[in-house]
Amino acid sequence: MGTLYLVATPIGNLDDISVRALRTLADVPLIAAEDTRSARRLLDHFGVRAARLVSYNDHSKRARLPTLLAALNDGDVAVVSDAGMPGISDPGHDLVVAAVAAGHVVVPIPGASAVVAAVAASGLPSRRFHYLGFLPRQGGPRRAALRSAAQGGDTLVIFESPHRLRGTLADLQAALGDRRIAICRELTKLHEEIWRGSVSAALAHFAEPRGEFTIVVEGGGAASEREGERVEDVVRELRESGTSARTAVAEVARRCAVPRREAYRAWHAGAPED
Numbered sequence: 001m002g003t004l005y006l007v008a009t010p011i012g013n014l015d016d017i018s019v020r021a022l023r024t025l026a027d028v029p030l031i032a033a034e035d036t037r038s039a040r041r042l043l044d045h046f047g048v049r050a051a052r053l054v055s056y057n058d059h060s061k062r063a064r065l066p067t068l069l070a071a072l073n074d075g076d077v078a079v080v081s082d083a084g085m086p087g088i089s090d091p092g093h094d095l096v097v098a099a100v101a102a103g104h105v106v107v108p109i110p111g112a113s114a115v116v117a118a119v120a121a122s123g124l125p126s127r128r129f130h131y132l133g134f135l136p137r138q139g140g141p142r143r144a145a146l147r148s149a150a151q152g153g154d155t156l157v158i159f160e161s162p163h164r165l166r167g168t169l170a171d172l173q174a175a176l177g178d179r180r181i182a183i184c185r186e187l188t189k190l191h192e193e194i195w196r197g198s199v200s201a202a203l204a205h206f207a208e209p210r211g212e213f214t215i216v217v218e219g220g221g222a223a224s225e226r227e228g229e230r231v232e233d234v235v236r237e238l239r240e241s242g243t244s245a246r247t248a249v250a251e252v253a254r255r256c257a258v259p260r261r262e263a264y265r266a267w268h269a270g271a272p273e274d
Contacts, residue, residue, distance in 0.1 A: 008111030
C-alpha cells in the first residue's frame with residue numbers, strides 16, 4: 001500500500017517551496033498535477049526529475065481517479081495543485097477522500113498558504129477566522145453566504161478573481177456594512193499589494209482590478225467593539241497623546257473605517273490655530 005503525499009507548492013514566489021517538498025517530488029514514482037505545465041516549470045526550476053507526471057484536475061478527475069488509486073496499490077503518489085495546498089478548494093479533495101476510503105495513508109507536506117499569509121498581514125483580528133474560499137457567482141446567493149458567515153463574528157477570508165472583485169465588494173458593503181478590510185493582491189508575486197481600509201474606500205481604489213485577490217474582512221465582533229468610536233473622538237485622543245500627523249491620519253482611517261482623505265480632513269480641521 002502506497003502513501004498519498006499532498007505537496008504544497010508556492011503561491012507565487014518559487015523560492016517558497018520547502019526542501020521536504022522537493023525531496024518528496026523527486027522520490028515518488030508518480031506525480032498527479034492540477035496543471036502539468038506549471039508543475040513542470042516548478043520541477044525544471046529546481047532540477048527535479050519526476051519519474052512520471054500526469055494531469056489531475058476538475059476535467060480529468062473522474063477518469064483519472066481509478067488510475068491513481070491503482071498506482072497507490074503499487075507505490076507512493078504525490079499530488080500538487082496550481083498553487084498552495086492540494087485538497088483546499090481544488091480537486092485534490094476528492095482524491096484524498098477516495099484514498100482514505102481505500103485504506104491508504106495520506107501525508108500532508110505543508111507550505112505556502114494565501115489564507116494564512118493574508119490574515120497575518122491584514123492587521124485584523126487573527127485569533128479566529130472563517131475561510132470562505134470562492135463565493136457564489138450570483139449576487140443573491142453571495143450576499144446570503146456573507147450574512148450567514150458573519151453571524152459567527154469571526155474575521156472572514158475570501159478568494160476572488162479580478163472580474164468579480166467589485167461585485168463582491170459591493171455585496172460586502174450591502175450585507176455587512178462598511179467594515180474594515182485588507183485586500184491582498186498577487187501575494188508573493190512581483191506586483192504584490194496589501195491594501196487596508198474600508199469597503200467603500202476599496203471600491204474607489206480598485207476601479208480596474210488586476211490579478212488574483214485574497215480578501216480579509218473584519219468580523220462582526222471586532223466591528224461591534226468599535227461602534228460609536230467617532231472620528232472626532234479618535235482625533236482628539238491622538239492629538240492629546242502627541243501622535244504625529246502622518247501616523248494619526250492612518251490610525252483614524254483604520255479605527256473608524258473611513259477613507260484616508262476623510263481622516264486627513266478631520267485631523268487638520270481640528271488642528272490648533274497658531
